[in-house]
Amino acid sequence: MPVDPPNWCWSLPAVVDPDPLPGLELPLPLRALLRRRGFRSVEEAKQFLIPTSLPEAELHFPDLKKATNRLVEACQNNETVAICGDYDADGMTSTALLLRALGPLGAAPRAAIPSRMEEGYGLNPSMVDRQHRDGVKILVTVDNGVAASAALRRAADLGMEVIVTDHHTIPDKPAPMTALIHPATTPDGSPYRGLAGVGLAYVLARAVAEQLNQPEAICSARDLFCVGTVADMAPLIGANRAWLLEGLNQLHRTECFGLQALQRLAGLGEHPLTADDIGFQLAPRINAVGRLGEPRLVVELLTAEEPTTAMALARRCDDFNRQRRDLCDAIEAEAVALVEADSSDQLPSFLLLAQSHWHHGVIGIVAARLVERYHRPAALLAGDGEGLMRASVRSPRGFAVDQALNHCATLLERFGGHPAAGGFTVRAENVHALHELLCDQADSWLKQQGQGLPIQPDALLRLDEVNWDLWKSLQSLAPFGIGHEVPLFWSRDCTVEERRDLKGGHLALRLRQAKTERRAIAWRWDPASHVPDQCDVAYRISVNRWQGEQRLQLELKAIRTHSDSVMLQRGLRNYVAKQISSSTFTLTNSDGQSLQAAIDDNLSLVSNDELAKDSRVSQLLEEAVLGLGLRP
Template identity: 75%
Template sequence: MPAVPLHWSWSLPAVVEPSPLRGLDLPLSLRCLLRRRGFSSTSEAESFLFPGDLPPTRDHFPDLEQACTRLVTACRSRERVAICGDYDADGMTSTALLLRALAPLGAEPEPAIPSRMEEGYGLNPVMVQRLYDDGVRLLVTVDNGVAAREALELAASLSMQVIVTDHHTIPAERPPMTALIHPATTPEGSPYRGLAGVGLAYVLAHAVADVLNKPEAIRVARDLFCIGTVADMAPLVGANRSWLLEGLNHLHRSECKGVQALQRLAGLGERPLTAEDIGFQLAPRINAVGRLGEPRLVVDLLTAEDPDSAMALARRCDDYNRQRRDLCDAIEAEAVALVEAESSDALPSFLLLAQSHWHHGVIGIVAARLMERYHRPTALLAGDGDGSLRASVRGPIGFAVDRALSKCSDLLTRFGGHPAAGGFTVKAEFVHALHERLCAEADGWLMTQAQGRPVQPDALLQLKDVNWDLWRHLQSLAPFGIGHPKPLFWSRRVSVEDRRDLKGGHLALTLRQGESERRAIAWRWDPSAAVPACCDVAYSISINRWQGEQRLQLELKAIRAHTELVLIDRGTRQYTAQLTKTSGLKLTNGEGVTLQASIQQEQSLTSDNDLARDQRVIQLIEEACLGLGLRP
């Protein structure tokens, strides 16, 4: 049993009008979900669900014309072009995209990806000098480069031209470069603001192919865009959503032999793929290589023309992915043991764990798992030689990792990141002081948080409503990801009819509500979490495919014991609400004053109490109805 008890902190969704977005052909639960996600009108929701044509990219990227002109010249003169990518899935798919696009357009592109272990992240002076000495005079960076000042200054001094495509933070003083293709250079509100590195590479390749009138050169580029965008967890809105909606319909029939091989290894069959298929099946096999091996392997896979060679390369990626899973599980078990051993009374506000033998390539994955498990910003540190440690950091929503690290800059050798994630290098003698400083930074954030893992369902469902008709409507909201997450539903007062503990720490339940039974699965279930016989459950909906059959299942995110009472907090005041067999809804304040309302047809409420006409009381009643399951 863990020393630190774990539980969930439920926050029910906001109250919305009784029947929002009436013009949409969707069940009420999904219309409520969209309303809660900020869509205030039917037309606004329809524009999101069924996006129209995007504006011309040349009108949104100021340097695109210049970058395109230079690459067209390179294509027409069969010039060598170095594609300098990062070693994660975004960087590797971006590199492969430009290699596959520029070669049939006439250029002679070649990959240049740094080694995670030997060279670190991004464009560096050693790489620039090596390429220059080899005769290359044009570089295109993908998913990196905007802050590589030393490398860009060296390239400028050597009269090498560099087109930078990147989506990381632009420094206050922009280094020298021929052109910059970056989301931040687009107008405010641009649909291209959320593009990852692979999206920017797609913009560039598309522009060059248009000028040369060779659209066939970028057919595979769309497939690689889909994989890289989902793998990099880019926000699935704007151009990302538009291009994904188009690309996912064809990805399972990709002409890319490497993509075909990955799909066969993952057992995805001949059906159209979803963003979840990419995120959980294809992307890990690609990312594992950059974390543990040589990223050139993925580029070779995604540019392979021979099916047998592609399958051999895909199997090597699969081997790396198995190694990655084993490493992550071992490090996670060790890290959890450290947390439990050191936190017998209470968790620190910032988790910092260090072991010299941990693998740099996977500590970020484990940090994310611990952050979710304990709802704390988390840093995992691994040995980096010369008395230093290298860390990966992950932060929950509301805690800015980049700001916290910047306030500790005097203790760090190097650092970087964004609000959700980051990394740093630190001398071993500064680790204790660093942990104290990071805890001080996290204290204020933690005071604003409820205790436990946050659970915020989107809408209430009855188990009988989890059916194929709902699934069909749910697919019209896809693809899901960052910026538009997979819906989280909740159901009240379900009974646990059967429980099975599965291999790998998973939990399978059969849930009943009235006459309806549904199968539920909880992945990586926390053994310290109780499973009450009568409970409320929060879950997403998925398809379980097994031996040629498919059925809907609930993927459980949280369970709590069911209670007939609902508590509503209003600052220092607290109210209770419950349903009674005789009077319907009963709302009680802290002084024991009660208000009763009768439930009418379509679950509307009426009350003879004059208080029920007060707007603040109406709001309390609506929240009570939501908590008691009278509203979706």
């Protein structure tokens, strides 16, 4: 939670029709939310909420047929296929998916994952040489490989075939490869554009199984797809959403003993899982191993053939996750102290922090926490030996990490990533120059964003609308994630009836609006921050489960002092909208001129003032309606 309420910058949601998407069986605030997210018709919204069918993958991936044919041949001839993965949840689930799929189909797959500490990220020439010495003729990369130019050239020199499945940025001059399965090769607007590495592995496994007429051989592939997709924070739209909707309802019945064991340790029970269950319970236990330990442990877990073996491996994952939490907390405290010490006057537009003793495996998590805390792109660097520093980068929405690193290529030894995250290696003597160059790029972005931490609610709710009926309707919009975030609601004019500071730096409130009371919690709240008695609140809705009971709660993201007026800006001119009754308000310009308007029973804007007919004035009045909370 941001530490200082004045740093929040509230933005009004976009103006929509008083009755958006009529005919869609959802409460008005949720229909307004979908309209603001770009859905222009009921048919388009319904297709998103309940996807019907996807186009044939072969029609969207130019190299898929070539890759499928080669792997079908490998399956028919019992060839050894090296699955070259990565050490995050996406890479490890992708590796396990193809191991579990290609084995029953007839091939002899083997895992080849680099050591995070000794070899770094992705396919490298040493891995290629090892596989070649073992007689392997075909490699399949998952969640990496597209930028592994040296390794790909080495494989070509050795006469090895490499099928690359990857979703990271394609270099301007890619190295030779047998086939490339990549979202960027699909047509514009393709539902496959948002697939993570595990989604691409799933596409490939399905194609091979279908060509061999053995779809039952990959029965657990969709379960691993669900876990890897959510863990990698892939956009939950298009094919990702369609397959997740299918898979989440069955994931708790998975035949994968490793996933069964993880679910038991997480206490998830026998009910269908949600994306949050994966993101907050399963994924951290998987990711922690790749960050701190040996990623082969996760691959062994997810391919285990006995429940007792799987449970023993899952417990080791659990131990790594506890270590990961302690490390993250310690590094975060150190990083925040460095930021506060170095930025007493003004924060740099790009946060770059370096300590040689930080652990490579968790600096990405801490970088993400700094982004949330300060709303700036952040890079954390740890020592990599021989005068080198290795970094993990994370960014807020709108700042493209891959483009920023590409712009700094002359200062970097190695780099890669996508818009939201990336990594690089840099010589210690170039860190200062690199920071200046990254700040130059972040400056223009920050000027557009503003200095405050943005709060952009999707729709207004009254507290009495936060009920189980709304919750049920809200679940029809799930799963939520990147590209389709958990909705952020706001409520105006709430009275704080009770405040409690909880252990761990959390804040619990009891809020009242008219005759309705709701409980709210703010995670990681600064106890020194002021909570006004009368406030507007921005929040997400969640379910608090405790001792067998369930109740809805508001997860607070921002609080501000309530006012019966709002300030609107048009260029250099300011306007004040002030509510004078439950449905009537005035709009006053900087010259003191006012006009009056109201909302009728159909939530339409009405005014007898001739000025209201002007399109610019009408737009201001509509924004005033939103700002004063007269319409969702």
